[in-house]
Amino acid sequence: MRRSEVYLSCLGFLFLLLASIFFHARYQQAHAALRLNEMARIVKELELTDLCLFTEARYTRHPSQADLQTPFQDHPMAMEHFPSGSFVKIPENIGRNTCYEALDQ
Template identity: 50%
Template sequence: MKFSLRRSDSCLVLLGVSMVFLGIMFAQAHFQRLSDTPSLRRVAVQVRDLRLTDLCLFTEARYTRHLSQTDLYSPFQDHPVSLEHFPAGSIAPPPAGIGEPHGKLD
């Protein structure tokens, strides 16, 4: 008896193999998290003892270092219509209240 695969069969095999690899990746992430827990607890205690405040997410521009402490004009300090040339400026979202009206200026 001759057995031949159709294109859809090979696609299903590829999907099955991919699902197995995805399961392996999730299992590895779970076991890695379990092994990293003591280290993360030590770091959390150190952060609490040193009273560190904000996390520095990006090191490129000062307005992306601490998003909670930025001002609205600092990205345009070089030129009012300058383009964003740091990758972090396109990844970080704008501050929460930037679209709210500030009141009448007249």
């Protein structure tokens, strides 16, 4: 077998894998519907507001319920204390003349 044929076969196989990713994703989405619906039901029943991703601090457990300035309460540009806080984007209206109340709007 020529080198070009081996290479093109490998490339073809990789494209096949790429296509199968989409089929797999579609298949998984159909199967996940039950799990997602179950979670949505629990959210509705228990009146939950947040995903349970980071339980290390109050404001990281319920970021939607915390004040927006909470992770930056020491200083508007202060380094974040908890590791998961490093995911959160600094509020867009932050700046030298921004008062704390405005961050919460």
